[in-house]
Amino acid sequence: MLDIGFIRDNPDLIKEAVRKKRADIDVDNLLGLDEKRRGLIKETDTFRAQQNTASEKISHMAGEEREEAIVAMRELKERISHKEEELRIIEEEYTQLLLLVPNIPDLSVPDGNSDADNQEVRTYGEKPHFTFEPKDHITLLQELDLADFERGAKVSGFRGYFLKGDAAMLSLALWQFAFEALEKKGFTVHMAPALVRGATLVGTGWLPQGKDEVYKVGNDLYLSGTAEVSMMGMFEDEIFEAKDLPMTVAGFSSCFRSEAGSYGKDTKGLYRVHEFMKVEQVVLCQADHEESVKWHEELTKNAEEMLQQLDLPYRVVVNCGADLGLGQVKKYDIETWIPSQQKYGETHSSSYFHDFQTRRLNIRYRDAEGKLKFAHSLNNTMIATPRILISLLENYQQEDRSVMVPEVLRKWMGKERIERRK
């Protein structure tokens, strides 16, 4: 959410942001409501001030005088409640609109209509050259008996899956590896809730506009699509001292996505599933653009280092305006090489928000002068399974049908090669 004062003072900037993000919101309509709203606030406040003074006087009156004053106040009360009702209706509409105003993308964000317009920033690693016909991850999973999609669908429905044996072990190894790396970098790791309240999703910018994406499981309970939500919600309504920042945390959780709008996409395999697991990095820092940019690069680097240690080829792209979320100022996707498709697939997403989320969640800190400020927030994937297994299995496959285990994961796997059992 942006500050209404800022929107009021910079309507053109906001309109340009709406255009660049291909968002759908009428800024002038919002500003009109804001003006009406302020007018009504002024009126109701004046009425209430009258009421307060009159009530105070009544407390010192007695007898007939008192009775007359009370009767007079009944009328005012009536007028107040009408005005308040008027204000309530305007305010509701106003709030709904305000929640849909996008954050302003950074100047370095390229213009574009879809992820096809994202721009490559850098690449890393050597794409593998196979001396044999490489298989796709689905074939590998089946041949090595590492997954069960039929039974997955039986239990969980469309896009359901079980990971078995070494694929399950590999997942655990990856999470451990990610946690260990983050601990070393000073992050505090958490097992985070996936079950979250609506307010937490609104606060992080997933609702209201993305309600088709999110599974609703209770009156006000949802299954979150990322641990970012609970890791941010953790700090809702809190006030930090400047010295507490930056706050670097990571959360591991199940993640749920309904994938509404992508029914026909990637229907096979592990690429697009309704339920996956992820270690997410989250940072709260002081409200300074340079500081945000610094941490953005840092979080991106953390994930890149992880891929480098796994020796997976990847590239970093900067997302275009239309591919940014409502609150995101700038986003890098890290895409890992998928040999069977001869292309990179998104495995990480690194973004910063300035105070868009913290304003909604009311996460503040006291700066050096003791002034309260909304902190800045950022997040990036550290590792997400099972999607990363696609690249891992495909890049590490051997001619003899086995799959090598990346060096760094062997201490958890207890083996250097995955082979079909028996």
Next chain:
RNA sequence: GGUGGGGUGUCCGAGCGGUUUAAGGAGACGGUCUUGAAAACCGUUAUACGGGAAACCGUAUCGUGAGUUCGAAUCUCACCCCCACCGCCA
């Protein structure tokens, strides 16, 4: 799921319809005193919104929302959360 007790400012804690501009502590900050410190004493100590160039003024906020009333921290209803015990349970 059941029963009972609670949610008040940075913290502890009183208040249970108008004298509350939320008592009283504690902490923090500033000052007096002191060679310095402690103690003692004095003072300051919220947030959001609206108006204003500013000083400042107004409004709201005692878990959340609705209601009763001229007037609600205080009364009524619903909900959320916390604590204790019982039941069930990974």
